[in-house]
Amino acid sequence: MRQMVPEVKENPENSSIKTYPGALTFLRKHIFSSKGLRDRFSAGxxxxxxxxxxxxxxxxxxxLITFLPILHAINISFYETSYLQKTEFVGFRHYWNYLQEPAGRQNILNSLIYVFGSLILAVPFGxxxxxxLHRNLRFRTLFRTLIILPWVVAQLISALLWSWLINPSYGPVNYFIQLWFGFPVDFLSQPLTAMPTLILVNVWRSFPYPMLLTLAALQTIPEELLEAAKVDGASTWTRFWRITLPLIQNTLLIAxxxxxxxxxxxxTLPLVLTGGGPLGATEVISLRVYREAFNFYxxxxxxxxxxxxxxxxxxxxLLYIKILRTEAVC
Amino acid sequence: MSRRPGKFSKYLESMVVYGILIAASLFAIFPIVWAILTSLKQEATIFLYPPQWLPSPLTLENYIHVLYNSNMPRYFLNSLWVVFMTILLTLTLSSHGGYAAARFSFTGKNTLLFIILLTVMIPGIVVLIPLYLLATRVGLLDTYWVLILVYTAWQIPAVLWLMRGFFETIPRELEEAALMDGCSRLGAFYRIIWPLTRPGLAAAAVIVFVNVWNEFILAATLTTSDDKRLIPVGLYYYIGAYGIEWGKLMAAVCIALLPIILLFIFLQRSFIKGLSSGSVKG
Known part of the structure; x- marks a missing residue:
């Protein structure tokens, strides 16, 4: 068999090939190139x-574990489901419905308030x-250790710690509130206070993140720059706004x-702290997904x-990648 | 004319600085301190008004209850097992991957690395539903393995990039010397290079430990039976099971916090490295 192949190629008088002019060159080209391809592939x-x-x-x-499930999720999102079974193809109806229903809009608004509220507090604080902490201080390591600590506390545990801390009957926070205002406040059961409380707990847990990133960025600023400005009479405030801030702004953007x-x-945090309540006042979009899927199936x-x-x-x-790119260019 | 800060204003400034730092430290640790204090109180003194600040009489009864009369030790061991296996798998896969990414160039490498990096940005809540369905279909629901596999996939991207960075700091000459001495490529990797990345592996292990130890949503969704629960899930159902017995709950919380806080205090450098490379799984 092996000898047959070159024979076919070598002998243009072969009848089957003769009937199809050009077949030989095609064959030659094809066999040659695919062989070359295979060679190159196996060598590679x-x-x-x-x-x-x-x-x-x-x-x-x-x-397998992250991209495949996403395709799966996109697929299911076009179907009506009953328990875990797909029943009827509905196209974009779910997508449309979510934007139409009042609870959906409430979720979106809640998420915006939650994200912006937390950012506005956590970033400046950090x-x-x-x-x-960047200054020369006594006990700097001690301060830093204590201040970073909330970041390693699980969301679930943060929710438990705080719900005990602000407990309306026995918590120390409400003891002081009662002392000063004469009545306790049940923060988590009032629509007006539930969201700010959720944001506060979130800020408690997450402000070390922008702080750590900023701390790392501050270490890259040359000392002489700030010294020179100081000699020129710039106040602490001016030095921060005119020198430090522009130099750490990319880090801040990333944070x-x-x-x-x-x-x-x-x-986890909204689920355990408020469960989305009272009256959906703290139900953010991500929590809604969880509740739709695993409470209501x-x-x-x-x-x-x-x-x-x-x-x-x-x-x-995409924004993040863009910033990283520009930073790499600089 | 430039104003020079006088002695007084300098003193004032440092007062303000220390004041803010002390206030921030108190804000950061008070919830934890209050939990510890509560866990050391007797049932009756927890519900006093005004609140009793320091526990008296001091008691360990809450801890004894949690350790001997609840399922908490089981959850603790479950968590340890899942964390341990996840660390093992993640470090094995991503140190090999990181080495290939740092040392070799081949077509499509950058695309592959970029795709891996992108998955860091995929939130857990988006893949939670399909993972639940898949786990049900392949019969892995309510096993440790499904948790270990998913956690590993979630941790690989960040750790692989971290390890790649570590491998890049190791000079190529080391391998070349090993190859000259008759080592194979594999031998050079396992005998010479891998041992050198121990600090990197340690940092990665710490990150994985914290992320997996603290994860709740996936563990709550993919396990159903009581004896498969991880620590956060156990804590969550602890509330529902008995009404809220705050003393015991806080003792359980302190037990859950202990390994993390110990790790944090002793390995702060690794922590900080890992925390700033964190993902957004939520």
């Missing part, structure tokens, strides 16, 4: 076998503490983007809302 595989063997398990793993995503995707509808979250994340990630 051999040369690259080690890195491929090293890298592909991680890649396959990640693709930056302030970072600039203070803001990462925190926005982190806040936006949060489920509306898998299709929940997936559609989840895809909105995904789109938001993609948008912000």
């Amino acid at each position: 595989l051999k040369k690259n076998s080690l890195p491929l063997a090293f890298l592909s398990p991680a890649v396959i793993f990640v693709l 930056v302030l503490l970072a600039t203070l 803001i983007i990462m925190l926005s995503l982190y806040y936006f995707n949060m489920v 509306h898998i299709g509808y929940g997936s559609a809302i989840a895809i909105y979250i995904l789109l938001f994340n993609i948008l912000f990630s």
Whole structure:
């Protein structure tokens, strides 16, 4: 058989080929090139076998467990579901419905308030503490350790700690409130106070993040720059606004983007602290997904809302990548 | 004319600085301190008004109850097992991947790395529903393995990038010397290079530990039976099961916090490195 092939190629008088003029060149070209391709491929595989063997398990793993489920979620989001079964194709109806229903709009508004409210408190607070910790201080390490501590506390545990701290009957916070105002406040059961409380707990847990990033950025600012400005008579305030801030602004932008995503995707803290209540006042979009899917088993509808979250994340990630790129250019 | 700050204003400034730092420290640790104080109180003194600040009489009865009469030790061990296996898998996969990414160039490498990095940005809540469905279909629901596999996939991207950075700091000459001495490529990696990345592996292990130890939503969704619960899930159902017995709950919370806080105090450098490379899984 092996000898047959070159014979066919070598002998243009072969009858079957003669009937199709041009077949020989086609065959030759084809066989030659595919052989070359195969050769090149296997040579490449051999040369690259080690890195491929090293890298592909991680890649396959990640693709299987994060990309595949996303396709699955997109698929389900177009169906009506009953318990875990797809029943009827509904196209974009879930997507449309979520924007139409009042609870959906309330979720979106809540998420915006939650994200912006937390950012407005956590970022300046983090930056302030970072600039203070950057100075030459006594007990600097001690202060830093204590201040970072909330960041390693789980969301669930933060919710438990705070709900005990602000307990209306026995908590120390309400003891003082009662002392000063004469009545206790049940923060988590009033629509007006529930969201600010949720934001406060979130800020408590997350402000170390912008603080750490800022602290790292401050260490890259040359000491002489600030010294020179000081000699020229610039006040602490001016030095911060004119020198420090412009130099750390990219870091801050990154911190803001990462925190926005982190806040936006949060489920555990609102779920455990308020459960979305009272009257949906703290039900953010991500919590709604969880409740639709696992409290009511509306898998299709929940997936559609989840895809909105995904789109938001993609948008912000693109921003993030853009900033990283410009930073790399600088 | 430039104003020079006088002695008094300098003194004032440092007062303000220390004042703010002390206030921030108190704000940061008071909820934890209050939990510890509560956990050391007797049932009756917890519900006093005005609140009793320091526990008296001091008692360990809440801890004894949690350790001997609840399922908390089981949850603790479950968490340890899942964390341990996740660390093992994550470090193995991502240190090999990180090495390939740092040392070799091949077509599509950058695309692959970029795709991996992108998955850091995929929130847990988006994949939660399909993961639940998939786990049900393949019969992995309510097993430790489903948690270990998903956590590993979630941790790989950040850790792989971290390890890649570590491998890049190791000079190539080391491998070249090993190859000259007759080592194979694999031998050079396992005998020479891998041991050198121990600090990197330690930092990565700490990050994975904290992320997995603290994770709640996935563990709550993908396990159903009581004896498969991880610590945060156990704490969550602890509330529902008995009404809220705050003394016991706070003792359980303190037990759950203990490993994390110990790790944090002793390995702060690794922590800070890891925290700033954190993901947004939520």
